[in-house]
Amino acid sequence: MDVGExxxxxxxxxxxxxxxxxxxxxxxxxxFGGGSLTSTPVxxxxxxxxxxxxxxxGSAPMVDSFCSNLWEHPANSQNLGFCDINVQNGASSSNAxxxxxxxxASMRSSxxxxxxxGWNATSSMLPAGILPQNLSQLPADSAFIERAAKFxxxxxxxxxxxxxxxxxxxxxxxxxxxxxxxQGPQDVFAISGMKSVSGVEYQKTKLIATEAxxxxxxxxxxxxxxxxxxxxxxxxxxLVRSNEEANQRNGGSGNESNEAESxxxxxxQDESSAMxxxxxxxxxxxxxxxxxxxxxxxxxxxxxxxxxxxxEAAEDGAENQQNGDRNQSTTMNKTTTKHGKQGSQxxxxxxxxxxxxxxxxxxxxxSHSLAERVRREKISERMKFLQDLVPGCSKxxxxxxxxxxIINYVQSLQRQVEFLSMKLAxxxxxxxxxxxxxxxxxxxxxxxxxxxxxxxxxxxxxxTPLHLSQPGLVHGGxxxxxxxxxFMRRTLGPHLTPVTGGFKEPNQLSNAWEDELNNVVQxxxxxxxxxxxxxxxxSVPSGHTKVDLRS
Amino acid sequence: MNKYNPxxxxxxxxxxxxxxxxxxxxSKINAxxxxxxxxxxxxxxxxxxxxxxxxxxxxxxxxxxxxxxxAMLWKLRTRPCGRRSVKTSTIIxxxxxxxxxxEKQNKNTTTTTTTTTGEDGVVFGVEADELRxxxxxxxxxxxxxxxDETAHYIKCLTTQVQVMKKIADFYSP
Numbered sequence: 001m002d003v004g005e006x007x008x009x010x011x012x013x014x015x016x017x018x019x020x021x022x023x024x025x026x027x028x029x030x031x032f033g034g035g036s037l038t039s040t041p042v043x044x045x046x047x048x049x050x051x052x053x054x055x056x057x058g059s060a061p062m063v064d065s066f067c068s069n070l071w072e073h074p075a076n077s078q079n080l081g082f083c084d085i086n087v088q089n090g091a092s093s094s095n096a097x098x099x100x101x102x103x104x105a106s107m108r109s110s111x112x113x114x115x116x117x118g119w120n121a122t123s124s125m126l127p128a129g130i131l132p133q134n135l136s137q138l139p140a141d142s143a144f145i146e147r148a149a150k151f152x153x154x155x156x157x158x159x160x161x162x163x164x165x166x167x168x169x170x171x172x173x174x175x176x177x178x179x180x181x182x183q184g185p186q187d188v189f190a191i192s193g194m195k196s197v198s199g200v201e202y203q204k205t206k207l208i209a210t211e212a213x214x215x216x217x218x219x220x221x222x223x224x225x226x227x228x229x230x231x232x233x234x235x236x237x238x239l240v241r242s243n244e245e246a247n248q249r250n251g252g253s254g255n256e257s258n259e260a261e262s263x264x265x266x267x268x269q270d271e272s273s274a275m276x277x278x279x280x281x282x283x284x285x286x287x288x289x290x291x292x293x294x295x296x297x298x299x300x301x302x303x304x305x306x307x308x309x310x311x312e313a314a315e316d317g318a319e320n321q322q323n324g325d326r327n328q329s330t331t332m333n334k335t336t337t338k339h340g341k342q343g344s345q346x347x348x349x350x351x352x353x354x355x356x357x358x359x360x361x362x363x364x365x366x367s368h369s370l371a372e373r374v375r376r377e378k379i380s381e382r383m384k385f386l387q388d389l390v391p392g393c394s395k396x397x398x399x400x401x402x403x404x405x406i407i408n409y410v411q412s413l414q415r416q417v418e419f420l421s422m423k424l425a426x427x428x429x430x431x432x433x434x435x436x437x438x439x440x441x442x443x444x445x446x447x448x449x450x451x452x453x454x455x456x457x458x459x460x461x462x463x464t465p466l467h468l469s470q471p472g473l474v475h476g477g478x479x480x481x482x483x484x485x486x487f488m489r490r491t492l493g494p495h496l497t498p499v500t501g502g503f504k505e506p507n508q509l510s511n512a513w514e515d516e517l518n519n520v521v522q523x524x525x526x527x528x529x530x531x532x533x534x535x536x537x538x539s540v541p542s543g544h545t546k547v548d549l550r551s
Numbered sequence: 552m553n554k555y556n557p558x559x560x561x562x563x564x565x566x567x568x569x570x571x572x573x574x575x576x577x578s579k580i581n582a583x584x585x586x587x588x589x590x591x592x593x594x595x596x597x598x599x600x601x602x603x604x605x606x607x608x609x610x611x612x613x614x615x616x617x618x619x620x621x622a623m624l625w626k627l628r629t630r631p632c633g634r635r636s637v638k639t640s641t642i643i644x645x646x647x648x649x650x651x652x653x654e655k656q657n658k659n660t661t662t663t664t665t666t667t668t669g670e671d672g673v674v675f676g677v678e679a680d681e682l683r684x685x686x687x688x689x690x691x692x693x694x695x696x697x698x699d700e701t702a703h704y705i706k707c708l709t710t711q712v713q714v715m716k717k718i719a720d721f722y723s724p
Contacts (some may be wrong), residue, residue, distance in 0.1 A: 423723075424722070
């Protein structure tokens with residue numbers, strides 16, 4: 001990582017110093033020997049030995065491989081890239097673009113530092129005629145590093161402080177192009193860089209660029225064939241072009257989301273493209289780069305994510321469920337669109353129907369585990385809601401006990417409905433017609449619902465008058481309710497916890513009572529009439545006698 | 552009759568909707584009552600009818616917004632035809648309704664419900680089935696929607712109990 005970091009800075013200072021650095025300039029530097037290079041005050045003289053410079057940069061093996069690769073690539077390929085990028089970007093500083101494009105992306109990062117001066121010197125050789133004044137103004141290495149650090153920490157575009165006679169847009173453009181060209185398959189950051197040229201987020205570009213360069217360095221180590229990198233460059237060009245258009249289309253409103261989408265698109269394209277042996281790497285690098293980017297952008301996104309998951313759960317709801325499998329099928333998209341989605345979650349509604357989940361640090365990023373985690377979070381949220389709804393569940397912890405409580409509560413509510421309908425069936429004979437109008441008004445207007453929280457005391461209160469005043473009714477109700485009578489007795493019995501005792505009781509009941517309750521429930525709701533009729537028939541004699549008494 | 556105007560609740564609330572519907576049905580049932588009111592079988596029959604009326608009123612108050620209301624309405628509609636087939640048809644109908652809306656969801660969530668590792672799958676496998684039996688139409692729902700429906704069902708049940716209790720209290724002096 002240190003090498004990467006250093007290379008990051010190298011890239012920055014290289015870019016902010018101007019256009020001169022890259023590509024064909026490098027080859028020309030080698031070709032021209034050290035003549036022009038000596039004009040620079042830098043101690044490093046790349047003309048002599050690439051190995052020396054490689055060691056100077058601290059990444060000798062890297063440089064060795066890349067230097068050899070450098071020689072392998074003729075200038076014409078670089079020129080091709082040069083022309084392409086000129087067409088693409090079409091800026092006055094097209095030279096840098098061409099140079100940057102031409103050189104293998106991987107090499108540049110590692111060789112940047114020692115070759116700074118060389119490139120600056122050789123840039124004068126470029127046919128496009130890079131402004132030579134930049135060359136003379138190149139400070140020493142340490143100054144570069146300082147400037148790079150300053151550059152990365154700048155919010156606005158205070159590029160005037162840099163040794164860059166160009167205007168800010170141009171320097172930014174150069175910087176971004178350099179970043180993008182270095183990227184290769186890492187078009188994510190390239191696109192962000194390109195985008196921020198038209199946008200305003202310099203700092204973000206810097207961060208992205210620094211990370212991009214770092215990532216490019218990381219990738220450079222793994223890269224073995226330059227042809228593939230060239231291919232990536234070509235591809236990246238087209239991708240960058242298309243993404244640039246997309247970005248311009250999307251505007252600067254959701255920069256992160258745009259980046260995410262474009263990165264997702266690029267990632268998808270990269271994956272689809274048959275990259276030799278490096279196809280798997282972009283995705284891996286993408287994930288790792290995303291994680292690094294996350295560490296850079298830090299707590300902000302974490303908070304956004306924290307607030308997002310419940311919000312998303314609340315918002316999407318069924319939609320997420322629908323997209324569950326789609327989510328799994330698009331792993332790459334999901335991982336790459338994570339941060340973008342969260343960044344723009346507040347501003348944009350979900351443009352895509354994917355569940356945007358961020359894999360927390362230390363957690364698996366497998367699509368299945370992610371989907372499961374989302375599901376678990378949603379379920380736990382629902383359980384919390386139910387906990388508020390069911391009285392007496394606040395102190396209950398654990399899903400199993402909670403579910404048991406919920407089940408008991410629903411059972412008790414259903415039994416209450418049954419009992420009340422039974423009561424109404426027996427009480428109704430005494431109804432007057434006029435009462436109904438008043439009754440309707442009274443019921444609709446009455447707000448007091450004590451039964452919601454403490455239905456057991458209500459039941460108990462209601463039961464005792466029943467026992468006293470309407471014995472017939474009670475006995476009439478008993479045969480049908482059957483075991484519900486036991487339930488009534490139980491509710492009447494312990495008055496210790498009037499609020500929660502009603503439905504908490506089943507927890508305290510023995511297993512036999514539980515079985516009884518279950519039987520009651522099954523009889524009442526499962527099979528339907530036959531058992532009920534049996535119940536009635538079985539207890540008709542007793543009920544009959546009691547009813548006779550009443551009548 | 553003392554005329555007073557207490558503060559009116561929301562006329563379109565669940566409670567008022569259910570109350571009006573239920574009272575209407577109740578009055579209809581009561582109109583048929585005077586013929587034979589004291590035989591327990593008749594009482595039982597009336598009880599069943601009132602209970603069905605209560606459930607139907609509640610389900611109609613919710614319309615088809617909820618799966619459980621749809622399942623309940625379906626059950627009530629097909630009840631006179633055959634009781635054994637009701638449950639299966641309810642299951643089938645609710646399953647079809649679910650599948651048309653959330654095809655992939657069913658596949659995903661049912662599989663994940665059974666294969667969820669950790670305490671989720673182990674715990675919810677048992678209690679979820681019980682809950683499914685309780686909540687009408689819960690057989691074909693995944694756990695998340697089941698919990699959702701349960702919450703709404705609990706809310707409606709409490710409203711039902713409140714209204715019926717008020718009615719019963721009103722009737723019984």
